[in-house]
Amino acid sequence: MDLSGPVLKTLFSETSHSKKPFRVIKTKIVKDDSFEIQKSVKDWCDVENLDLVVTTGGTGFGVRDVTPEAVQPLFEKSCTGITHAMIKASLEKTVFAALSRPVCGIRGNTIILTVPGSPKGAKENIQAILNVLPHAIDLVRGETGENVHAQLRVESHECVHHDHKHGDKHQYSSTSLFGPALNIITEHSNTLSPIKVPVDENLIGMVLAEDVVARLPVPGYRASILDGYAVVASDGPGIYPVVGVSIANTSHLPADKLLPGQIARITTGGPVPPGATAVVMVEDTTLIRASADGLQEESVEIHVQVNDGANIREIGSDTSVGSIVARKGELLSAVGGEIGVLASVGVCVYRRPVIGVLSTGNEVIDHKNTLELKYGQIFDSNRPTLFSIAKATGFEVKDFGIVDDDPKELEKTLNTALTQVDVLVSTGGVSMGELDLFKPTLEKSLGATIHFGRVKMKPGKPTTFATLSGTSGAPEKLIFGLPGNPVSATVTFYLFVLPALRKLAGYENWNSPILPAELTDKLSLDPRPEYHRAVISFDHSKGKFMATSTGHQISSRMLSLRSCNALLKLPEKTDQCKELDKGSTVDAILIGQLS
Structure with missing residues (x-):
């Protein structure tokens, strides 16, 4: 008797998708046979063209549990993030969830999910990813997902900034978590226009905008x-x-x-x-x-x-005339192989974005200044740090210096910078103080659209993202207001700015790699989801990556970034879970070389 199917049918019918409930239009019971499972799922994807196909049961360790093996060959893309979210939700309830083997993927315009056969396990798995399914379905169907994000922005709480000089109140949406915030950013990070360039070392880090076809045979003689x-x-x-x-x-x-x-x-x-x-x-x-x-x-x-x-x-034995030597979307790396095969051909690549960086604050002094600091002054560590990251990842950076906490000076600098760059990154001036002028200046003086002004995360809570419409059909400018604390600025640059830069440059895989890593020590959790600085390395004796905290994680302590090569994604603290034990496995966002 099927118990989990009716439970999921009720769950979906009570869940809104773009202000309408999910509608379950097909149900079927199939025996534990790979061919039968595969045929049913394939028909629902290819013939019925359903948005979502969910299978229940057959994901365990039993002899008859063959669902993952039957379904996985049908995938055109894997959805590892959804799989991880489902397993994580179940593991929080019972350790026996480790014995479940769900797989999730995409075939055509259909998302395929496999969940446990128990009603409780099936419901927990689907509830864990229910909020992201509408957006996922929109994206798979070729939509932008803007309707989903519009709802998120309306439903999110707001922060209020009081302009002491003008007596006005400005409200800025506060997105709930890093993930939705990044989705909003990447929605506005449209790949820049293609350009023709010669083949030289400057190609490294650029993405091909079209297939490259050989015009001459290689070799051209015997x-x-x-x-x-x-x-x-x-x-x-x-x-x-x-x-x-x-x-x-x-x-x-x-x-x-x-x-x-x-x-x-x-x-x-x-x-x-x-x-x-x-x-x-x-x-x-x-x-x-x-x-x-x-x-x-x-x-x-x-x-x-x-x-x-x-x-x-023989003539053309390496490359014949008309053959494709490199495909659209390929990233040209420093390894040299890609450059070698293109050496005799001019290529079309996506233009790399130009970044502008500035710091704000009366107390901030240029790091190259040789004078002794006065009481209350600090050296600017943000600009040199962000310059280094941007240049190391292959992007051109323009320096717009340090701007005092003065509305007119800030407006002038922002206007100047935005005529020269595709992406502007400012640090400081995004909190709630009287001199935090960045958001009101963007909105009132420049006419920019602020998409969010706070993010529920540690570090980086005041992070702001805005866009300014381009003139004469030019692409819109992306504007990031990062926190002034140096650690917060660095972490949010990796989490928000770098993915946007890569997407603008045409990267297909614009996010940083994520690896599972085992904690070498116990870690306390914060009321907000945390991106904890750590060093990860591969332990050959255990056959897994190990993560070691860099120590005290206060946002002003740059030493927490010393030797750091990863940001550990830690969940927010709850009454049931206040810390992660040594040996726990967490996701690690790789931001540096593995040690």
Whole structure:
């Protein structure tokens, strides 16, 4: 008897999706047979074109539990985040959830979820991801998800900033968590226009905007693979006169056709003479006679029989005319292979965004200033830190200095910067104090749209994201107001700004990699979800990544970023869970090299 199906049907019917309930239009009971499971799911995806297909049962360790193996081959994309969220929700209830093997993915325009067969487990799994399903369905269907985010913004609580000079109150939406905030940002991070560029070292970090097709064959001539002698293969072993030399140099091209009974000296990469059908390596030959001055070979003995084509790269054998040598969406890396295959071709890539960085605050002094700090002053560590991250990740940075807490000066600097950059990053001035002018200046003086002004996370609560419409069809400008505390600014740059930059530059995988890591010590939790600085490394004896905290995590303590290569995603504290024990597994966002 199916118990979990009716439970999920009730759950979906009571859940709103774009102000309408989910509508369950198909139900079916299938025996534990891979073929039958696969056929049913495939039909619902390909023929019925359903938004969502959910299977219950068959995800355990039992002999008859074959659902994951049946469903996974149907996926065109995997949804590892949804899978993780479901397992995490169940593990918070019982350790036996570790014995569940759910898989989730996308086929065409359909999301496929597999959940446990128990009504309780099935309901817990679906409830864990119910809020993100509407947005996921919109995206899979080719929509932007803006209708979902509009609801999120309306339903989110607000923070109020009081302008002491003008007596006005400005309200700024506060998004509930990092994930929804990043979704809002990436919705506005539209890939920049393609440009034609030459092939050189400046291509590194750029993304191809179109397929690259070979216009010429590679090699463009019959070339020798090694040093030796060009021969007519049918001649076989014997002593032959050396009638020419062919080296990889246009001034030494073979002129005459090689006839049977003749051989020619040839170097690696040298053009094979007309008439030659193979190359014999020099190690399989013996010099018989040289000229009186010893500078020229006159006759050589060939010791081996070779076949036609031996040791010859034929015309177009590496790349034929019209073949695709690199595909649209490929990231050109510093490894060199991509640059090598494009060396003879001009390419079209997506333009990389230009970033502007500025700091705000009367107390902030340029880090290059050699004067002794006065009481209450601090050196600006934010700009040099963000410059370093941006440049290390391949983006051009413009420095707009330090701006005092003065509305007119801030407005002037912002206006100047936004004419020169695609993305503007400011640190400081985004909290709730009298001199926190960033948000009201953006909104009232520049006419920017503020999408959120606070995020429920630690560190980085005051993070602000805004956009300014471009002129004459130009793309809109992205504006980030990051906290002034140096750790908060650095962490939010990695979490929010860097993904946006990568998406603007055309990256298909614009998010930082996430790895599961085991805690080496107990960690206390915060009332807000936390992005805890840590060092992760791979323990070969355990076969897993290990995460070690960098220590005290206060937002002003830059030492918490020393040697840090990951941000641990820690859940918010609850009455039931106030700390994570040593040995707990958490997600680690990789921001540096693995140690």
